[in-house]
Amino acid sequence: MPFTPYHFGPALLIGVLLFPFIDFTTVMIASVILDLEPLAVILFDLPMPLHAFFHTYLGATIFAVVLSIGIYPFRKYLNEFVSFFGLKQESSFRHILPASLIGTYSHVLLDSFLYVEMNPFFPLLGNPFVGALAGGFVYSLCLVLGLVGFFVYMLRVLLNLRVSRIEGDAFD
Numbered sequence: 001m002p003f004t005p006y007h008f009g010p011a012l013l014i015g016v017l018l019f020p021f022i023d024f025t026t027v028m029i030a031s032v033i034l035d036l037e038p039l040a041v042i043l044f045d046l047p048m049p050l051h052a053f054f055h056t057y058l059g060a061t062i063f064a065v066v067l068s069i070g071i072y073p074f075r076k077y078l079n080e081f082v083s084f085f086g087l088k089q090e091s092s093f094r095h096i097l098p099a100s101l102i103g104t105y106s107h108v109l110l111d112s113f114l115y116v117e118m119n120p121f122f123p124l125l126g127n128p129f130v131g132a133l134a135g136g137f138v139y140s141l142c143l144v145l146g147l148v149g150f151f152v153y154m155l156r157v158l159l160n161l162r163v164s165r166i167e168g169d170a171f172d
Contacts, residue, residue, distance in 0.1 A: 004032040006139055009146025010106050015099075016152045022099035023091040025078040026071050030064060030103025049117035056122035060104035068093065068100040086157035113138050 011031030015024040038050035053059040071078065075091045082089050089095075112120045112129035119125050133141075 004035045004107075006142035007031040007035075007107055007110065009142040009144070009149060010110065011103055011149075013145045013149030013152065014102055014106065016149055016156055018099075018102075019087065019089065019156065021095065022102060023071075023075070023078070023095040024082050024087060024089060024099070026068070026091075026096045026099035027103040029071070030067055030100045031107050032103075033067065034060060034063065034104055034107045051111055051115045051118045053122065055108055055111055055115070055118050056120055057105065057108055058122055060108045061101065064097070064100035064104045067104075068097045071096055071100070086160060087153075088160065110138060110142065 008028065008031065011028050015022070015027045018027075034054050037052060037054045040046060041048055041050050041052070054063050072093055075096065079089050079091060108118075108120055109129075112118055112127055113133045114130070114135050116127060116130045118127045118130070120127060120129065
């Protein structure tokens with residue numbers, strides 16, 4: 001899925017379902033950031049496949065750890081950003097790292113169904129997933145998961161508003 005808007009769908013659903021346990025912003029970023037690799041291959045005309053090392057579970061793990069370390073100092077600002085959208089979250093490294101791993105792994109998994117040049121289990125060569133699901137189905141699945149994720153997000157925001165009102169009434 002070059003240039004990734006489809007990856008946001010599953011990430012949104014995972015992020016809102018696991019909201020108390022993982023960092024929402026991190027899972028969203030991690031789910032798309034691996035596509036900097038094919039973008040770099042295209043922009044710089046690099047002599048390598050579009051989906052190379054970082055589109056493997058090993059590469060995604062390394063990238064997730066680096067991303068987590070990079071995001072950690074900005075967690076306060078990212079939490080403020082998320083609260084703008086009605087979700088209050090206090091995150092720590094124990095929330096950020098799993099979110100980063102989930103986001104990058106979901107990216108590799110989804111792309112594994114689509115791209116023959118991928119080697120998701122590098123250093124083992126080959127892609128056992130390619131063609132197991134039709135490309136159109138993978139894209140449709142991402143859209144549906146995004147819609148379900150948005151619905152769950154709206155429910156979470158409405159529940160947060162209701163809890164805030166009830167707690168506010170308790171102090172009146």
